[in-house]
Amino acid sequence: EDKVVQSPLSLVVHEGDTVTLNCSYEVTNFRSLLWYKQEKKAPTFLFMLTSSGIEKKSGRLSSILDKKELFSILNITATQTGDSAIYLCAVRAGGTSYGKLTFGQGTILTVHP
Amino acid sequence: NAGVTQTPKFQVLKTGQSMTLQCAQDMNHEYMSWYRQDPGMGLRLIHYSVGAGITDQGEVPNGYNVSRSTTEDFPLRLLSAAPSQTSVYFCASSPGQGRSYTFGSGTRLTVV
Numbered sequence: 001e002d003k004v005v006q007s008p009l010s011l012v013v014h015e016g017d018t019v020t021l022n023c024s025y026e027v028t029n030f031r032s033l034l035w036y037k038q039e040k041k042a043p044t045f046l047f048m049l050t051s052s053g054i055e056k057k058s059g060r061l062s063s064i065l066d067k068k069e070l071f072s073i074l075n076i077t078a079t080q081t082g083d084s085a086i087y088l089c090a091v092r093a094g095g096t097s098y099g100k101l102t103f104g105q106g107t108i109l110t111v112h113p
Numbered sequence: 114n115a116g117v118t119q120t121p122k123f124q125v126l127k128t129g130q131s132m133t134l135q136c137a138q139d140m141n142h143e144y145m146s147w148y149r150q151d152p153g154m155g156l157r158l159i160h161y162s163v164g165a166g167i168t169d170q171g172e173v174p175n176g177y178n179v180s181r182s183t184t185e186d187f188p189l190r191l192l193s194a195a196p197s198q199t200s201v202y203f204c205a206s207s208p209g210q211g212r213s214y215t216f217g218s219g220t221r222l223t224v225v
Contacts, residue, residue, distance in 0.1 A: 045215070101205075103157070
């Protein structure tokens with residue numbers, strides 16, 4: 001059974017801090033890893049990673065994948081109160097499960113002014 | 114272009130009642146999925162579909178049915194609602210392999 005584990009489960013920081021969110025996975029026939037941000041309602045897409053060691057970057061957010069050690073990290077630098085959200089990691093499998101996206105429990109990030 | 118539309122946004126059911134949560138997308142996406150979200154549990158996959166006429170079970174399928182007769186629609190049916198099905202339900206769609214999923218705004222369901 002595919003498994004995705006995120007840590008920490010919750011994190012409280014102050015504006016300006018840098019945070020690192022972790023995602024480890026066990027997936028048969030791995031295809032890609034995705035990060036989502038969820039504020040009040042629907043998750044919104046941040047990054048999709050398929051290759052090890054290649055950093056994806058968008059503003060203050062960046063992410064990297066290690067396919068040998070089976071994990072990914074999401075970094076947020078110079079955090080702002082608007083970064084407060086649940087961050088979700090998901091993995092996509094191939095083979096007979098190619099339509100499945102399996103999520104971790106999420107990390108609740110709270111950024112105080 | 115509305116994206117992924119879920120209806121209703123809120124619903125209260127009595128134990129034993131049945132209902133259908135609607136999901137429609139206008140992006141001609143092949144893949145569609147249903148998830149439930151409970152506190153501390155992330156998103157758990159209920160059922161998914163990789164095209165019209167093709168569905169498969171996810172992690173927590175019991176008590177739910179789906180069908181995919183068209184590319185656009187993927188309804189989720191609760192056969193006999195139970196309090197354990199109280200949750201927020203999300204529908205999502207994707208163009209296919211190697212592409213991200215787009216989520217609807219969710220349905221908050223309470224079973225009393």
